Amino acid sequence: MKFAYRFSNLLGTVYRCGNLNFTCDGNSVISPVGNRVTVFDLKNNKSNTLPLATRYNIKCVGLSPDGRLAIVVDEGGDALLVSLVCRSVLHHFHFKGAVHSVSFSPDGRKFVVTKGNIAQMYHAPGRKREFNAFVLDKTYFGPYDETTCIDWTDDSRCFAVGSRDMSTWVFGAERWDNLIYYALGGHKDAIVACFFEASSLDLYTLSQDGALCVWQCDTLPEGLRLKAPTGWKADLLRREEEEEEEEEEGAERETTIRGKATPAAEEQQGKVKYSRLAKYFFNKEGDFNNLTAAAYHKKVHLLVTGFASGIFHLHELPEFNLIHSLSISDQRVASVAINSSGDWIAFGCSGLGQLLVWEWQSESYVLKQQGHFNSMVSLAYSPDGQHIVTGGDDGKVKVWNTLSGFCFVTFTEHSSGVTGVTFTTTGYVIVTSSMDGTVRAFDLHSRGGTVYIHFLAGSTPWPNQGGVPSPPAQELSSEWPQVLSGHEGPISGLCFNPMKSVLASASWDRTVRLWDMADSWRTTETLALTSDALAVTFRPDGAELAVATLNAQITFWDPENAVQTGSIEGRHDLKTGRKELDKITAKHSAKGKAFTTLCYSADGQSILAGGMSKFVCIYHVREQILRKKFEISCNLSLDAMEEFLNRRKMTEFGNLALIDQDAAEEGGVVIPLPGVKKGDMSSRHFKPEIRVTSLRFSPTGRCWAATTTEGLLIYSLDAQMLFDPFELDTSVTPVRIRAALRQRDFTRAILLAFRLNERKLLQETLEAVPWDEIEVISSSLPDLYVEKVLEFLASSFEVSRHLEFYLIWTQKLLMVHGQKLKSRVGTLLPVVQFLQKNIQRHLDDVSKLCDWNRYNLQYALAVSKQRGLKRPSEPPGSEEEADASEDDDDSLHLLGGGPGHADGPLA
Known part of the structure; x- marks a missing residue:
C-alpha cells in the first residue's frame, strides 16, 4: 500500500493533435493529449486525465450521443472503447489501417469511420455485454483519395463523407431505393468539412482553399424509400404477410413492404438529386491562409x-x-x-x-x-502541496493548481530557458534561475506576478565552468554574490542542506563539494566519485546525501563524516530503448544512459530516480533494492521507446525514418509536380525522445510528480481497493466494533476499527462519537494510533461535509498529544502537511464566501434601515415606498449575483 502509486493526472499539456469534443451537456471539453485523453470540466473548474493510454498519439475521438461511450483511435489504427461513466476501457479493436475520423449516428445505433478512400459503418456497442463490440455492417466505396470528414443527418438515415479528391459523397445508412450514393463536386481543393442542415438533406461543403458550397436536395428525408428485398428475403417477407392477413380477417392493408412505396408512387418519384445554390469564398482579399478546421451548429x-x-x-x-x-x-x-x-x-x-x-x-x-512550448525541465511543490511550479526551455514559468489541474499564472520575464524553480518557505514567492544569466523572484500575492528581485549573474566575473555563485541574501543589501572556486569541470547540480547552511555542488570533475554558507563560504568536504556527477540531493533531515553518476550508479554519503554509506547499480533498471536512427542495439546504447534526477521520499526511506528512459525507479535506501518501477509512457510516437528495431521500416534503400513522412501534410514540403517545390524547406520531421527531466515528492508524501516529454505527470496513492490491516487477529471483526459502539465504549471501538482499517467502518466509528466527548477519548488513545487518526482525518477533509466535527477532532488530538508528537516530527511531517493542505483549501474557499456574504449583509442591513426610517404617516403606495421597492429589487439582484466564476480557469 505504501507504494501503490497510480497515474492520477496530466498537467502542463492541454492539447496535442486530434479533434475536440464537447460532452452532451455542453459543460466539458474532451481533448486528446498525446496518447491520453483529458476532460476539462468548465462548470466546476477542474481537469482530469482518464487512466488510459493508446500505443500512438490519438488521431480522432468519437463521442456517443448520450455521452456514455467514446471511441478513441490512435495513429496506428488501434481503437479503445471507453466508458466515460466508469472511466475504464471496455474493448480493444484494430481497424487495420490509419483512421482519419469517426462519428456516431444521432440515434447511437451505428458509427462510421473513414479509412483510406473508404468509409466503414459498424454497429455501435450497446449497454449489454457483447462478445464483439464492433461488428462491421457495410463498407462504402467511391472516393479516389483519402477520406477526411463525416457528418450524419438528424434522423440517421444518411451520412456524407468528404475526400481529398475534392469530392463529397452522400451515402444511405440503409438500402434506400432512390439514394444509394451521390457524388458532389464544385471544389478545387481537398474537402475539410461537410455538414447537413437540420431535418434536411441539404448540405454544406467546405474545402481547404476557403470555398463554401451550398447544396439543395429535391427530396425530404421522409421521401427516402427502402429497396424491396429479393430472393429468400422476399419469400420470407411474403409468408409473414400472408400469415398476418389470415389473422386479421377483413382488415384493409396498405400494399407496402417495409416502407416500400406503391408502384404507382415509385414511378412518380425519381432519384434523389442535388443542385448547387451558391458558392462563397472566405479569403476574397487574400488575407487568410488555408482553411484547416470547421464546425457547424x-x-x-x-x-x-x-x-x-x-x-x-x-x-x-x-x-x-x-x-x-x-x-x-x-x-x-x-x-x-x-x-x-x-x-x-x-x-x-x-x-x-x-x-x-x-x-x-x-x-x-x-x-x-x-x-510549455518546449519541454519542461524543472518542477517544485509548494510547502502545502496545493501548487506546482514548472519551468521550461521556452523561458516560461507556470504555476499549476494540483486540485483543479489548471495553470492560473504564467511568468514570461525570462529571455531563455529556465533551469531551476523553487518555492520559499512561505509558499507565496517563487525563485527561478535561467540560462539568460538571471535569478528572479515572483510574488504570487501580486496579481501581475511582479518581479521584486532581479540578480544578474552576467555582471559578476566568475567563469561559466567551475564556479558556483553563492545564493542571494534574504534581505536585500549591497552585498554582491560571491564566487566559490574549486571545481575543475562544469557544475551539474546544486542542493542545499534543509537543516544546515551547507551547499552541495556536483560536477563533471568526479567530485561533490560541500560549502559552508555560514563560515566564509569555504569548502568543508570533497567527496571523490568514480564517474562524472549528474545530480545531487539531500535527504529531508539533511543526514544523508545521494549522488547520481554517469555510470548509472546512485551513491549515498554521510555529509558529516564524508563517508560513503552505500550504492545502487541502476543500469539494468533503466531499460533504455533503441532510437530509429541508432546503429547499435538498445543493450549497447544503455551503456551511455544514466539517472539525471533524484528525489527522496517524504520520510527519507526511499528515493526516486529517473533519466533518459521511460521508467522511473523507486529504491529502498537502506536495503539498496528496487521496490517498484513505473512506466511513465507507452507512446510509440516518441523515440527510444522500442527495445528492438522494427524491420518493417527497413527497405532496400535504407530506413524509412530518414524520409519525411509528413511531407504531404500542413507545414511539410509538398511536391505535386516534378521540379515544383513549395513550403518551408527548412522544416524537418522529428520525433521527441522520451525522458524524465525532474522528479519531486509532494510534501504530504501521498503523490509525486515528474516532468517528462509528454508533460507533467502526477502519481498518487490509490488506497481504495487495498486491504491493509494493522495487528489483525480473529477478535477484530465489524460485529465486535459495532457492539462496542452500542455499549458506548468508543475508545475500544476506534482501536478495533483502525486495526481492521476499513474506511467506511472508520468513518462510522469516528462519527458515532459525541462531539462533547472527543477530548476525553482523544486523551485515551495510544500514541501509535494518534498518527493513524490524523492521517484519516486529513483524507476525510477532502470528501466529507462534516467540517466542524473533524476540525474538533484535529484540534483535540493536537492539543492533547502535541508535546509527544514533537519527538516524532520526522515521521509525522508528511501527515501534518497533508492535514494542513486540506484545511487550508477549506479556509480559502470559505473565506471568499464569507467575505462576499459580509458585504451583501451590510447592504441588506442598510436597505432595511432605510425602510425603517420611512415616515409612518405615509399611506401605502406612496413615492417613498415605491423607491424602497426599487431598492429591494436592486438588492435582490445584487444578492443573486456574485463572483461565482470570477476566478475561472484563465491563465
Missing part, C-alpha cells in the same frame, strides 16, 4: 471556421453573414468544436499546444490554457 445555424494563420470566423448560414472574426494565435487552428447550446466554441492549436474556449456572444474567454 444546426439549431442556431452557426458556422465556425479556423485557418492556418490562427484566425477564426463566425458566419450565419445559409446567408453567409459574417458575425465575428478574431485572431487567437499565430499558429494554425487544428480543431474546432461547438457545445450543445451553441454558446461556447473550443479551439485547439497543435503548434503551440493551446486550448481555448470562447463565448462568442459576450466575446470573452471561458478557458485559455497553454502548456
Whole structure:
C-alpha cells in the first residue's frame, strides 16, 4: 500500500493533435493529449486525465450521443472503447489501417469511420455485454483519395463523407431505393468539412482553399424509400404477410413492404438529386491562409471556421453573414468544436499546444490554457502541496493548481530557458534561475506576478565552468554574490542542506563539494566519485546525501563524516530503448544512459530516480533494492521507446525514418509536380525522445510528480481497493466494533476499527462519537494510533461535509498529544502537511464566501434601515415606498449575483 502509486493526472499539456469534443451537456471539453485523453470540466473548474493510454498519439475521438461511450483511435489504427461513466476501457479493436475520423449516428445505433478512400459503418456497442463490440455492417466505396470528414443527418438515415479528391459523397445508412450514393463536386481543393442542415438533406461543403458550397436536395428525408428485398428475403417477407392477413380477417392493408412505396408512387418519384445554390469564398482579399478546421451548429445555424494563420470566423448560414472574426494565435487552428447550446466554441492549436474556449456572444474567454512550448525541465511543490511550479526551455514559468489541474499564472520575464524553480518557505514567492544569466523572484500575492528581485549573474566575473555563485541574501543589501572556486569541470547540480547552511555542488570533475554558507563560504568536504556527477540531493533531515553518476550508479554519503554509506547499480533498471536512427542495439546504447534526477521520499526511506528512459525507479535506501518501477509512457510516437528495431521500416534503400513522412501534410514540403517545390524547406520531421527531466515528492508524501516529454505527470496513492490491516487477529471483526459502539465504549471501538482499517467502518466509528466527548477519548488513545487518526482525518477533509466535527477532532488530538508528537516530527511531517493542505483549501474557499456574504449583509442591513426610517404617516403606495421597492429589487439582484466564476480557469 505504501507504494501503490497510480497515474492520477496530466498537467502542463492541454492539447496535442486530434479533434475536440464537447460532452452532451455542453459543460466539458474532451481533448486528446498525446496518447491520453483529458476532460476539462468548465462548470466546476477542474481537469482530469482518464487512466488510459493508446500505443500512438490519438488521431480522432468519437463521442456517443448520450455521452456514455467514446471511441478513441490512435495513429496506428488501434481503437479503445471507453466508458466515460466508469472511466475504464471496455474493448480493444484494430481497424487495420490509419483512421482519419469517426462519428456516431444521432440515434447511437451505428458509427462510421473513414479509412483510406473508404468509409466503414459498424454497429455501435450497446449497454449489454457483447462478445464483439464492433461488428462491421457495410463498407462504402467511391472516393479516389483519402477520406477526411463525416457528418450524419438528424434522423440517421444518411451520412456524407468528404475526400481529398475534392469530392463529397452522400451515402444511405440503409438500402434506400432512390439514394444509394451521390457524388458532389464544385471544389478545387481537398474537402475539410461537410455538414447537413437540420431535418434536411441539404448540405454544406467546405474545402481547404476557403470555398463554401451550398447544396439543395429535391427530396425530404421522409421521401427516402427502402429497396424491396429479393430472393429468400422476399419469400420470407411474403409468408409473414400472408400469415398476418389470415389473422386479421377483413382488415384493409396498405400494399407496402417495409416502407416500400406503391408502384404507382415509385414511378412518380425519381432519384434523389442535388443542385448547387451558391458558392462563397472566405479569403476574397487574400488575407487568410488555408482553411484547416470547421464546425457547424444546426439549431442556431452557426458556422465556425479556423485557418492556418490562427484566425477564426463566425458566419450565419445559409446567408453567409459574417458575425465575428478574431485572431487567437499565430499558429494554425487544428480543431474546432461547438457545445450543445451553441454558446461556447473550443479551439485547439497543435503548434503551440493551446486550448481555448470562447463565448462568442459576450466575446470573452471561458478557458485559455497553454502548456510549455518546449519541454519542461524543472518542477517544485509548494510547502502545502496545493501548487506546482514548472519551468521550461521556452523561458516560461507556470504555476499549476494540483486540485483543479489548471495553470492560473504564467511568468514570461525570462529571455531563455529556465533551469531551476523553487518555492520559499512561505509558499507565496517563487525563485527561478535561467540560462539568460538571471535569478528572479515572483510574488504570487501580486496579481501581475511582479518581479521584486532581479540578480544578474552576467555582471559578476566568475567563469561559466567551475564556479558556483553563492545564493542571494534574504534581505536585500549591497552585498554582491560571491564566487566559490574549486571545481575543475562544469557544475551539474546544486542542493542545499534543509537543516544546515551547507551547499552541495556536483560536477563533471568526479567530485561533490560541500560549502559552508555560514563560515566564509569555504569548502568543508570533497567527496571523490568514480564517474562524472549528474545530480545531487539531500535527504529531508539533511543526514544523508545521494549522488547520481554517469555510470548509472546512485551513491549515498554521510555529509558529516564524508563517508560513503552505500550504492545502487541502476543500469539494468533503466531499460533504455533503441532510437530509429541508432546503429547499435538498445543493450549497447544503455551503456551511455544514466539517472539525471533524484528525489527522496517524504520520510527519507526511499528515493526516486529517473533519466533518459521511460521508467522511473523507486529504491529502498537502506536495503539498496528496487521496490517498484513505473512506466511513465507507452507512446510509440516518441523515440527510444522500442527495445528492438522494427524491420518493417527497413527497405532496400535504407530506413524509412530518414524520409519525411509528413511531407504531404500542413507545414511539410509538398511536391505535386516534378521540379515544383513549395513550403518551408527548412522544416524537418522529428520525433521527441522520451525522458524524465525532474522528479519531486509532494510534501504530504501521498503523490509525486515528474516532468517528462509528454508533460507533467502526477502519481498518487490509490488506497481504495487495498486491504491493509494493522495487528489483525480473529477478535477484530465489524460485529465486535459495532457492539462496542452500542455499549458506548468508543475508545475500544476506534482501536478495533483502525486495526481492521476499513474506511467506511472508520468513518462510522469516528462519527458515532459525541462531539462533547472527543477530548476525553482523544486523551485515551495510544500514541501509535494518534498518527493513524490524523492521517484519516486529513483524507476525510477532502470528501466529507462534516467540517466542524473533524476540525474538533484535529484540534483535540493536537492539543492533547502535541508535546509527544514533537519527538516524532520526522515521521509525522508528511501527515501534518497533508492535514494542513486540506484545511487550508477549506479556509480559502470559505473565506471568499464569507467575505462576499459580509458585504451583501451590510447592504441588506442598510436597505432595511432605510425602510425603517420611512415616515409612518405615509399611506401605502406612496413615492417613498415605491423607491424602497426599487431598492429591494436592486438588492435582490445584487444578492443573486456574485463572483461565482470570477476566478475561472484563465491563465
